[in-house]
Amino acid sequence: MSEDLFKEIDEELRTEKLHYFMRRYAKLAIVVIIAVLAVFGLLQFNHWQKHKKIVNASNSYMQVMQKTIQLSPKSKDDKMVDQIIGEFNHISNHSPQSIRALAQLKQASLLLDQGKLKEASAIWEALRFDKTASPDFRNLANLLWIESHLDNVDPGELHNRIRELLDHKTPWYALARECEAILDLKTGKVIEAKQVFGRLSTDMNASPELRKRANVMLQVIAANKRV
Template sequence: MSEDSFLREIEEELRSDKLKAFWRRFAPFIIGGAVLIVLLVAANEVWKWWRSSTAAEASDRYYAAVQMLDGGDVDGALSAFADLENNGPQGYAILSRFQQAAALKEQGQFEQAIAAYDALAASLDQPRLRELAYVMSAYIAVDHFDAAAVEARVGSMTGEENALRNNAREALGLAYYKAGNIENARARFEEIAADPMAAQDMQLRAYVYLEQLASTGVAVSNDIVEEVAPQDDAESFEIDLDALGTPMSPVVE
């Protein structure tokens, strides 16, 4: 055996001994780390499956409650929504609370519906959902509370940066009109009519409101009315003046 071959064998033996020593020292940590990775992956898969399964079940329960409500079984629907609120995922729990408040409104329990929307808004940390709950409350409050109550709910939402600004403006305009504050009502309706981002049906309602105000002698900006007015059959948009006191359903932009 040559000297080089002998030296290589010695080096291989030394490397083998070092590897064995390294493995004896660190094997528990290596194996433990591998097992931990496997467990984490398995736990993540189980969590995704559970979340998907839970969401699917909650979705079925939610739409079953909606069908009960549509079918006239209000008490059964309210019970189902309440159960989902207490035992369902957060998203469906919030939707259920919106539905419960809407059902109270449909039953003519207006003050209870307003209280339900207000409580929902106060409990939400998502700004847009909180604002939507206040808008819904404000629309009902137009007919049942004073203008100050509507202002308290949506008065801070009329700025250009707010996605629900035109819903807030409409509720405020109707509340001001009902209170006899015609100038403030006109100003809110003109803001809607002049907003290029307002939904078309919202702008058409603003046009109707302004036309009705103009018919009573209130000075209305002609530029805004001419820009928003339907070109063909404006007659079809005439409404009774009393309808200005009726809150519309909100249009989420």
């Protein structure tokens, strides 16, 4: 009889303790659940915002690109080109990184077409050293800078930049090799240039256009024509 009574009292005490802990920590549990839901909701909202920005920036980029495509190469209006360059500049300043890099590259390309090498070079250099940009975009900016300065920059600096591209095995590896061969020719290293062009002419990882150019250069070198 007494044992049953003690068991009943013990069960009531355990039940009371359980109710106490439930009352004490119920509010905390609710706060934690609300906090978790709030964080999840915020992450989802930020993801949606980022996606929206990318979509909007992509649409803006394509609209300006359409204007660029419609320009006639023989009748380019400088004012129109300047306007388009300004629009690409606006996109590059107000877009996520991937779209920003594309806008910067196109902006530099149009500036180069206008003979504004200094302005184009400044954009390539800014992109090259932009740590937030994709390595492929940064290396492409470096390659475009090299291609545009083969005639007016110290060969030592050009060689260092080319080695930077070749050492990292970038997607622009074959194009960097072509720049290396051209630089070799300009500095009198005809044998080295011939070797590089020879490898490029049979490199199936290079584009057909690049392999064709390499073959032409091999013919020029073989005929001892002035390069």
